[in-house]
Amino acid sequence: MSGIQQIFVNYVPAQDRILVRVSTIDNTEMRMWLTRRFITVLWPVMLQMLESDPSVVGQSDTRSKQEVLSFRHEEAISKTRFTKSYQTPPQLKPVNQVPFLITKLSTKRLDNGRTQMIFGTAKGRSVQFVVDRTLTHSLCKLIADCTSKANWGLELKIAKSAAAAPADRTIN
Numbered sequence: 001m002s003g004i005q006q007i008f009v010n011y012v013p014a015q016d017r018i019l020v021r022v023s024t025i026d027n028t029e030m031r032m033w034l035t036r037r038f039i040t041v042l043w044p045v046m047l048q049m050l051e052s053d054p055s056v057v058g059q060s061d062t063r064s065k066q067e068v069l070s071f072r073h074e075e076a077i078s079k080t081r082f083t084k085s086y087q088t089p090p091q092l093k094p095v096n097q098v099p100f101l102i103t104k105l106s107t108k109r110l111d112n113g114r115t116q117m118i119f120g121t122a123k124g125r126s127v128q129f130v131v132d133r134t135l136t137h138s139l140c141k142l143i144a145d146c147t148s149k150a151n152w153g154l155e156l157k158i159a160k161s162a163a164a165a166p167a168d169r170t171i172n
Helices: 036-051 062-078 133-150
Strands: 004-012 017-024 028-034 100-109 115-121 126-131
Touching (some): 004 133, 017 126, 036 062, 036 100, 036 133, 062 133, 100 126, 126 133
């Protein structure tokens, strides 16, 4: 399994689906369709992956956890180039010509905060790749932006704003 070179996420109105193309360093490409329904399954899993960051877990209260998570998200997003257009590798070896319609997801925690994501179809086919926290934050942003364009009515947020979080109260 090679490292990820580039990810393309785009809403396709004619399909009412999100097309995800993942190219790897060895010039292979995986293509997937994500539906609105599947995004509602995927999003909480991705949030759990981000919330497992030791700097988030180490916080003592919910508000602090959300603030650190938001900070980590902004930090990761700032390191990602979203303006570069997707470039199809010259000797592209597609894993699948027709995008798989993804209906299942499983994850496996690896070392150093990386996670193996296995996307499956109803027919037993699968696509898998490994992501680190920075890539997970970037993928979250791409998916959230795409679902917003799709007008699916999903509120995909990384963390609630600190102002919206309920304040801890102490009564003496």
